[in-house]
Amino acid sequence: MKKIFWLAPLGALLAIQLIRPDMTNPPVDQAQDFRQVMQVPAEAQTILEAACYDCHSNETRHPWYSQVAPVSWWVADHINEGREALNFSTFGALNAEDRAEALEESAEKVQEGEMPLNSYTWMHPEAKLTAEQRDVLIKWLNANGGEGAGAGTPEADTKAATEDNRHDDDD
């Protein structure tokens, strides 16, 4: 008789597996990817791929537990919302202004500790950024985003960064 109590929730868990969100990654056009479009130092790019690409690109890795309902529903929501907010795979489609804004906002989110999401680093300890990694990432994002943006041209970036520094010295 007692067994019945276990069968109901187990049956429910099995039943909800039938509702599968679409987890297939959209195709990646490498020419539009962040790596191609921006001059990213390898160190910063590695951090982005480890900590952001699962939700903010079309190169999402799907571990087995992320495919089990109800976790899969929750994960799929994060990926869809994340891609909508910022997609590194289609970064090339953004104009200079939007690129600069995306980088500036990313720096802010990392600075504030909002990104990567805590619920994510809990299952992905490799995405938990060290103080040093955050520093590397924020510095590069800020040097290439916001008002100092040269939108991908390395010469302009360096110039903008130097001008920024000069401002700081004046203050």
Ligand code: HEC
């Ligand atoms: C687990 C998934 C996940 C990871 C990992 C993740 N994000 Fe996000 N991100 C989201 C979601 C979902 C949103 C949209 C809702 C929100 O703003 O909280 C978002 C929003 C953002 C936004 C705001 C865009 C806007 O228009 O408001 C930025 C910028 C951002 N993320 C940058 C990053 C960066 C940089 C990283 C890596 C250091 C990162 N995210 C890692 C899920 C993620």
